[in-house]
Amino acid sequence: MTTLLADPARGLLRAAPINPFGHTMGGDRLLRYLEIKVHHLIQDQGWDSIRVLGGYDRTAVISRHEKSGKLFNIERPTAEAHGRDLVVKAFPGADYVQHYALIIATYLAMTGRPADIVTYQPPGQEECRTALKTLDLELDGDLVIVGWGLQCLAPKDGVWTYGHGYAWQRAEVAGRRVVYLGFLHSIWGDVAGRVVTRLAELGVGDVVYVGKVGSLTPGIEPNTWLATGNTSLLGGALVSWDDFFGDFAATQGGVRSGLHVSSPSILLEDRDWLARHATSYAFVDPEIGRMGVAACQAGIRFGYLHVISNNLATQYAADLSNERQGDVLHRRAVLVDRIHAIITGRLTGSAAHTLGGIR
Structure with missing residues (x-):
């Protein structure tokens, strides 16, 4: 399994959960949307930290919530456990890494779990191009x-x-x-x-x-x-x-x-x-x-x-x-x-x- 850890020199950003009651989807619908996106390792157990990075790694743990019945856009970000810390790997793109970190943080907040454990590291330009x-x-x-x-x-x-x-x-x-x-x-x-x-x-x-x-x-x-x-x-x-x-x-x-x-x-x-x-x-x-x-x-x-x-x-x-x-x-x-x-x-x-x- 490929290990992908954050580069401390590039810094981490905190993913703050959004207010579900002010969202255009509304609370109940927003939670349903999040539940079909969030990796099962996050839904099934607690973690001390969750870090979202840019990386396309299909050798890591694949989410049970990946789509079926389609040819394309079926893959979700994968995850890799390091003790009580979880690294989540989204295909390298600044928008996607931020988006998925917000998904996780908001899901945790809406399900009564600590959301301040979620950070993300935007991938660099060269990393995105290389992907x-x-x-x-x-x-x-x-x-x-x-x-x-x-x-x-x-x-x-x-x-x-x-x-x-x-x-x-x-x-x-x-x-x-x-x-x-x-x-x-x-x-x-x-x-x-x-x-x-x-x-x-x-x-x-x-x-x-x-x-x-x-x-x-x-x-x-x-x-x-x-x-x-x-x-x-x-x-x-x-x-x-x-x-x-x-x-x-x-x-x-x-x-x-x-x-x-x-x-x-x-x-x-x-x-x-x-x-x-x-x-x-x-x-x-x-x-x-x-x-x-x-x-x-x-x-x-x-x-x-x-x-x-x-x-x-x-x-x-x-x-x-x-x-x-x-x-x-x-x-x-x-x-x-x-x-x-x-x-x-x-x-x-x-x-x-x-x-x-x-x-």
């Missing part, structure tokens, strides 16, 4: 579609080729070479930006990200709409990119377009956060702004087409704590078909033809 050097594809101007729902977007008879923490397959769509790329681990936040940077190094032409966003607009029912756009608020500044979709996706039925906010952690999206952003912005997730900036820096096009999976401003039955329910899965399957049709329409150059609506 994605194992991504190695031969690209020559290809369109890469990365993210969620790929098993439905890619050809059903296609064969997935596996690398270190990822898998891919090739296809041709409307005469364009397309690579579908999925990761077994999370590409949360700044990790996703580095994925785009790495793909540009390998020769990608365009990147499309398919995933899920939260709505900041009241009355937008989850799992009934798609979201797109070309601008995000990142670190207090608006960033825009050369949009792969142009104005095509935004003109299709069942698609909403708007300004996006990049947030490093769902745990930070409380009601005060919502009040500051809801009047100007439509969507939130951790990755889109990071990927857009990386695409700009690399001189390539980027686009996103996401399912609106939850609503921070209006409470609906469906949220991030019950995503595996049958009705949610069915609705999302319909939306993934819609995403496939819009991407295909964009590649065939049918911008003058509006595809039929789904609502």
Whole structure:
């Protein structure tokens, strides 16, 4: 087993639990969300200290709460015990390490256990870059579609080729070479930006990200709409990119377009956060702004087409704590078909033809 301990010279940060009653998910729903994320060693026993670090180590103890029934984004952070101290290893990314530390601290506080034992050490820039050097594809101007729902977007008879923490397959769509790329681990936040940077190094032409966003607009029912756009608020500044979709996706039925906010952690999206952003912005997730900036820096096009999976401003039955329910899965399957049709329409150059609506 690989031992990964903190570097004291880099310092540790305390992960303070958030106030569950001020969060947009509400207390009960937030706890359900945390319970499906927290490593079983933390749920099952007590520790003197819990330290979250950047590291991709599948030889450490794998969580019993890892996802099933999916091809991608199934792996959770792993853990390694050192006596009464626990080291938790999340894929190297500053946002992901912070996010998972907040998850643990808030879970402990909500279950009546000491939360001040949780610290985290943000990984260094070189450590984060090195973690994605194992991504190695031969690209020559290809369109890469990365993210969620790929098993439905890619050809059903296609064969997935596996690398270190990822898998891919090739296809041709409307005469364009397309690579579908999925990761077994999370590409949360700044990790996703580095994925785009790495793909540009390998020769990608365009990147499309398919995933899920939260709505900041009241009355937008989850799992009934798609979201797109070309601008995000990142670190207090608006960033825009050369949009792969142009104005095509935004003109299709069942698609909403708007300004996006990049947030490093769902745990930070409380009601005060919502009040500051809801009047100007439509969507939130951790990755889109990071990927857009990386695409700009690399001189390539980027686009996103996401399912609106939850609503921070209006409470609906469906949220991030019950995503595996049958009705949610069915609705999302319909939306993934819609995403496939819009991407295909964009590649065939049918911008003058509006595809039929789904609502």
